[in-house]
Amino acid sequence: MPGRGLLLGPFPGSGSHGGAERPVRRGRIVDPESCGRLLGRIADAALGPDRSDSVIVLSHPVLAGAAHRTAARALLAGLGTTRVVVLSSARAAAAYAGPREAGPVLVVDMGAELTEVTLLVGGLVADARQAENGLDDLDGLDPATLPSVLGRTVLDMITSMWRHDRHGAIRGALRKGPVLAGGGALRTDVTDHLARCLGTRVRLADDPSTTVVRGAGQILSSVLRHRPTPPERSGRPR
Template identity: 40%
Template sequence: MIPRPAAGIALDLGSSGARFCLGQRRTVTVPAVSGRPVVARGRVVDAETASRLVGEMVAELKVSRAQLTVVATTPVLCGDDHREDIRTLLAGAATVVMIEGVKAAALGVGMELSQPLLVVDVGAELTEVALLAEGCVVEARRTPMGLHDRVLAAVLVEVIGDAVLELLRGDHGPQTADALDRGVLLTGGGGLRPELIYKLGSRLGAAVCPAPAPHTVSVRGAASVLQATRRHPGVSRRPFPS
């Protein structure tokens, strides 16, 4: 029998800061320091600080990395270089599972993923639009623009609207239309902006539902994946589908 790792951490690294979920689903947020971001536009730019933050969380759990399972979120459409950066930060962990942040957010809300779902994540420096179907991200768009850019809500709404229109015209257009009928899940800091919620609903002609505590929903979803890997150790030995 493969021994079960003794502890785990869920991790969501973003431009606004790092969010960790430790044992008992306790969430710890470490805000980004002005002028010294750990992540910029979805890329790790300060690996030393990121590694130190992870080390502090591991120390708080009072375990060695060799006993640790980590579930980390990634932006949609990120490349292998970003995934390799995350693996390097988490070197020594018993198991590392990566999951796209938009899917983690849907899991964090408890959405039924067998039906098409449109997730819009408006973060500090990235805006992501993703179509999920049968539990997988089947098509997505991302724009290097977010709340830290201090653009008007109307500008972000147009960016999102154009991305959704591209999805409607693409190979998964019918599923996108079904997802719009179901309603749009809004996550990230944008889910805390009433003006953005209202304007986006008007632009898309669809219900826009902000996730509860939308800025931490992705790390909560990653924590639910972490619990699954600890209940069923075999899951942690396979890449998590995305």
């Protein structure tokens, strides 16, 4: 939160070396009960007990299925908020770190458990690829080989999208440089390798590992600025 920083850290017992499974794995909710408790703790800390005028932004992996999005919506509905804005993680990343000029944008999100490449045209998803592996799956590799392994995953997805691109959008997005997000973008050896293989510059935000949540926050701020002013209740504005 602005002025308060991080309200809640990792879920107790989570992480690859924790004693319990994480409530979200590979971008999917695998333990709804634990996930609901975590969301409740965040809502208590950030919103307080009365959430009737609150808005929440939910970002999800680009290729998350309808069942997973529905499960997330159901958990958020239980928090008692007024509105939930749903968007893909690629749109959130582009909102924070993407090129400001018009035209197609390529977002490469290299996370702990997923790697995604998304082509946005006019702010909408035109094409996307996902690999169900990420940095956590590369633990134990020789650090010298990690850039080429992760780079090959990304390049294979971009190549596949290029073959199916009928309008030159991928080419236009690459000319501007792809937006890199996720923990993988923190590694200069990885970003340098991608730039060399693609023959173009790459774009990074100040902190790529939080690009998605910061972009979602920007979109939330925009929604709040443009929503109607709620009526006064109990003699005081809210």
